[in-house]
Structure formats: structure tokens, C-alpha cells
Amino acid sequence: MATVRTSNTISLPLASRLTTAVVSLLLGVFIIYGVGLSHSETLHDTAHDTRHSYGFPCH
Amino acid sequence: MLVKYLLATIIAGLFAGIILTPAMYVKNVPLILHAEEYESAGGGGHSHDTPASASESAAVTPHEHAEEAGPELPFGRLGNTLLINLVAGAGFALITGAAALFLGHRITLQNGIYWGLAGFFIFNFAPAFSLAPELPAMPAADLAMRQTWWLITVILTAGGVYLIVLREQIWAKLLGVILIVAPHIYGAPEAEDLTSAVPPTLASEFAVSALATNLFFWVVLGTALGWAIQNYASSELEQ
Numbered sequence: 001m002a003t004v005r006t007s008n009t010i011s012l013p014l015a016s017r018l019t020t021a022v023v024s025l026l027l028g029v030f031i032i033y034g035v036g037l038s039h040s041e042t043l044h045d046t047a048h049d050t051r052h053s054y055g056f057p058c059h
Numbered sequence: 060m061l062v063k064y065l066l067a068t069i070i071a072g073l074f075a076g077i078i079l080t081p082a083m084y085v086k087n088v089p090l091i092l093h094a095e096e097y098e099s100a101g102g103g104g105h106s107h108d109t110p111a112s113a114s115e116s117a118a119v120t121p122h123e124h125a126e127e128a129g130p131e132l133p134f135g136r137l138g139n140t141l142l143i144n145l146v147a148g149a150g151f152a153l154i155t156g157a158a159a160l161f162l163g164h165r166i167t168l169q170n171g172i173y174w175g176l177a178g179f180f181i182f183n184f185a186p187a188f189s190l191a192p193e194l195p196a197m198p199a200a201d202l203a204m205r206q207t208w209w210l211i212t213v214i215l216t217a218g219g220v221y222l223i224v225l226r227e228q229i230w231a232k233l234l235g236v237i238l239i240v241a242p243h244i245y246g247a248p249e250a251e252d253l254t255s256a257v258p259p260t261l262a263s264e265f266a267v268s269a270l271a272t273n274l275f276f277w278v279v280l281g282t283a284l285g286w287a288i289q290n291y292a293s294s295e296l297e298q
């Protein structure tokens with residue numbers, strides 16, 4: 001157990017990681033689309049300063 | 060489903076989003092507000108729009124733009140920015156956590172900073188190389204075209220970083236460099252008319268301060284990811 005803690009790789013097989021990875025990726029992409037790229041006016045105005053600061057194309 | 064892993068990722072993202080907010084207010088937000096004064100002053104092709112003459116200043120008072128009634132959420136400028144930073148932090152954390160999970164690599168307290176630097180390079184530095192962070196009222200090409208270029212650049216750069224960092228073969232590293240450089244050789248969409256009401260000094264200050272702030276954000280996020288996953292989710296990853 002102690003040796004696993006220092007390892008930089010995950011021993012869990014891909015099959016048991018895949019669902020979480022896909023869910024996490026989809027959720028993250030959905031969020032970043034909403035924050036940075038969506039043309040919704042409400043989202044644009046709310047996220048305005050973050051979009052500029054983050055370097056997303058804005059306006 | 061590795062629920063603890065997901066929760067640890069989200070917690071790290073929220074934390075980085077909170078920390079990002081005051082960092083943004085050091086330089087970025089004041090510069091945005093300053094630039095918006097020029098936006099309300101008319102913009103367009105005039106180079107004499109700066110409120111140089113005191114007698115004329117009534118026509119270009121900086122406050123006219125401040126109360127632009129937009130359909131934004133009702134938490135005030137700071138509240139909205141904090142909310143969006145929290146959400147964005149979680150989003151970037153989820154994407155980074157997902158990448159590590161796909162690749163079978165563990166984000167730890169020790170290597171977290173490298174994951175953060177990779178995220179900074181992919182999401183901020185590479186796109187900024189051809190499409191610098193811009194202030195309001197600056198001339199820019201069509202929004203959808205710039206967004207498409209941004210997205211393609213981020214995806215190609217992510218692939219490039221993977222090939223260079225995690226693949227041993229020399230062909231993979233070469234291909235990685237090509238992927239990273241390609242969108243810049245192709246070129247980002249550029250505005251046809253580059254005359255701007257925003258002074259160039261403000262623009263260059265903003266480009267640098269935006270990148271510096273985002274570098275700080277990603278270092279915090281990477282480290283927080285390593286810490287949170289190590290402390291809350293390591294039992295899930297050991298089978």
C-alpha cells in the first residue's frame with residue numbers, strides 16, 4: 001500500500017476508470033463551454049470579466 | 060464510478076476559483092474597467108477619442124458605460140465574477156482530472172504543479188500566442204471564427220503536449236511540436252481594421268497581466284488537485 005502512494009501511475013484497469021473519466025470530461029467541457037464560449041447573452045454578461053481575463057475570445 | 064475522485068477534483072477546482080478572484084482584481088479587472096471608459100467614449104476609427112480636453116470631458120465621462128443594463132445574473136459585478144470563477148475552476152479541474160484518469164496517471168501534491176503548467180500552456184499560453192487576451196473595445200475579427208480557432212488550438216496543443224511529454228518515440232515528439240505550431244502558422248483570425256480607441260499600453264499591460272494571473276490560477280489548481288486527490292481519493296485508485 002505504501003508503495004502505491006508514491007507511484008505516479010494508477011494501477012486500476014482502464015475499464016474501471018473509463019466511466020468516471022468520460023463523465024468528468026463531458027461535465028468539464030460542458031462547464032467551460034458555458035463559461036467561455038456560449039453565445040447566450042446572460043452567460044456572456046455574467047462571465048464577462050472572467051472571459052476577458054481568461055483570454056477567451058469575447059465580443 | 061469513482062465518486063470520491065470526482066468530488067476531490069471539484070473541491071480543488073472551487074478552491075482555485077476562489078483564489079483566482081482576488082488575483083483577477085489586482086490588475087485584470089481594473090484594466091477592463093479602464094478600457095470600458097474608451098468603449099463608451101465611442102471607439103471606432105478616431106484616434107482623438109481620449110478625454111484630453113477638460114472642457115469636453117462631459118461628453119466622455121467614464122461612468123456612462125458602468126450601468127449598462129445587461130441580462131447578467133443579479134449578484135453584482137464581483138459576485139458574478141466570483142460565481143463564474145468557481146464554476147470555471149471546477150470545469151478546468153474536471154477536464155484535468157479526466158485527462159489524468161484516461162492516461163492512467165495520478166496527480167499528486169508533488170507533480171500537481173506540472174499538471175497545472177500543462178493546463179496553463181494548453182488553455183492560455185498557446186492560444187494567447189496568436190490571439191492575445193483582449194480588452195473590451197479592441198478591434199477583433201468575427202467572434203465565432205476566433206472561438207473556432209481557439210478551440211482547435213486548445214485541442215491540437217493538448218495532443219501536442221501529450222505526445223511530447225508522455226510518449227518516448229522521437230516521431231511522437233516531432234509530431235507534438237508540429238501540432239502545437241500548426242495553428243499559429245495557419246494564423247488566428249485578425250480584424251481588418253486595427254485602429255482602436257483603447258491605448259496600446261493598456262492592451263499590452265492586460266495581455267501580460269492576464270497571462271500572469273492565469274499562470275497563478277493553474278499552479279494553484281494543479282497543486283490543489285494533487286492535494287485533494289491524494290487526501291480524499293487515493294483509496295479509490297488503489298486496486
